[in-house]
Amino acid sequence: MSTLVIVNRAAGHGRAARIWEQIRPVLLARGSEYEWLETLRPGHATELARDAVSRGFQRIIAVGGDGTVHETVNGLAQSPVVLGVIPAGTGNDFAKTLALPKDPSQALAAIDSGRVRRIDLARANDRYYMNVAGVGFDAEVAGEANRIPKYIKGAAGYLVSIFRVLPRYSPITLRINLDGRVLEQPCLLVSAGNGRYYGGGLKICPEAVPDDGLLDVIVGGDFGKAETLAVLPRVFTGTHITHPKVKTYRAVKVSIESPVPLLVQADGEIIGQTPVTFELIPGALAVAGAPLPSA
Numbered sequence: 001m002s003t004l005v006i007v008n009r010a011a012g013h014g015r016a017a018r019i020w021e022q023i024r025p026v027l028l029a030r031g032s033e034y035e036w037l038e039t040l041r042p043g044h045a046t047e048l049a050r051d052a053v054s055r056g057f058q059r060i061i062a063v064g065g066d067g068t069v070h071e072t073v074n075g076l077a078q079s080p081v082v083l084g085v086i087p088a089g090t091g092n093d094f095a096k097t098l099a100l101p102k103d104p105s106q107a108l109a110a111i112d113s114g115r116v117r118r119i120d121l122a123r124a125n126d127r128y129y130m131n132v133a134g135v136g137f138d139a140e141v142a143g144e145a146n147r148i149p150k151y152i153k154g155a156a157g158y159l160v161s162i163f164r165v166l167p168r169y170s171p172i173t174l175r176i177n178l179d180g181r182v183l184e185q186p187c188l189l190v191s192a193g194n195g196r197y198y199g200g201g202l203k204i205c206p207e208a209v210p211d212d213g214l215l216d217v218i219v220g221g222d223f224g225k226a227e228t229l230a231v232l233p234r235v236f237t238g239t240h241i242t243h244p245k246v247k248t249y250r251a252v253k254v255s256i257e258s259p260v261p262l263l264v265q266a267d268g269e270i271i272g273q274t275p276v277t278f279e280l281i282p283g284a285l286a287v288a289g290a291p292l293p294s295a
């Protein structure tokens with residue numbers, strides 16, 4: 001199967017580079033069906049994936065973290081090209097939702113198995129995402145996380161960002177349209193998940209199923225700062241959804257309007273400001289090596 005490997009050597013603070021040195025001789029020995037290209041700048045993986053689709057590649061393997069997968073997905077969404085992932089980032093939230101093997105050799109073996117799981121994708125305005133997008137506190141945290149030093153890894157980086165955003169952020173009244181059902185209420189955040197995790201292991205949408213044709217929508221209501229702090233640890237286990245100020249919904253299309261423009265994050269990247277529409281695209285991605293869901 002003609003395969004392009006997109007390698008982000010910078011992912012995972014050197015981890016991706018080490019993994020690539022391990023995988024590369026294996027692929028080299030397989031001959032001409034495999035080509036590889038390294039990303040050189042932000043957005044490059046999208047360009048490489050788009051180009052691979054138009055050149056007729058049948059499969060693209062991303063070696064990197066969620067940022068690399070996000071960019072690659074934006075280049076191949078709704079094409080017949082199958083995505084393989086060798087998790088090599090700090091968070092690997094996509095791999096977690098799909099239970100892809102963490103070990104690089106096992107991840108490659110899973111891709112080679114020929115097993116393909118078709119899953120949904122989502123779009124935040126015109127940007128595809130595979131994990132979670134949102135507005136409010138979490139988007140502010142994502143914006144802050146992109147500014148803090150890279151040596152603070154994964155969930156730790158998110159925690160530092162949370163403590164920087166917490167003092168300055170208060171719930172804002174949002175108008176949320178869930179497939180025609182309108183809510184208008186003060187919100188700490190609204191998250192629309194295709195996958196379950198963001199921020200390197202925060203289980204924000206713990207019941208999201210990536211092939212049920214629906215977004216899992218988590219609405220965090222009128223939380224004070226102390227309440228926010230108290231509920232945060234529960235996001236690691238997903239038990240925050242039983243908090244009385246947290247409501248969960250399922251919808252295909254979710255539009256959010258706010259009285260002032262708010263940041264919008266998708267897979268941890270800031271993609272713009274409100275108003276925003278999150279929309280589920282059923283079956284838009286084929287993933288190689290993903291086990292079938294157990295629950």
Ligand SMILES: [Mg+2]
Nearest residue numbers: 209210212214
């Ligand atoms: Mg779903």
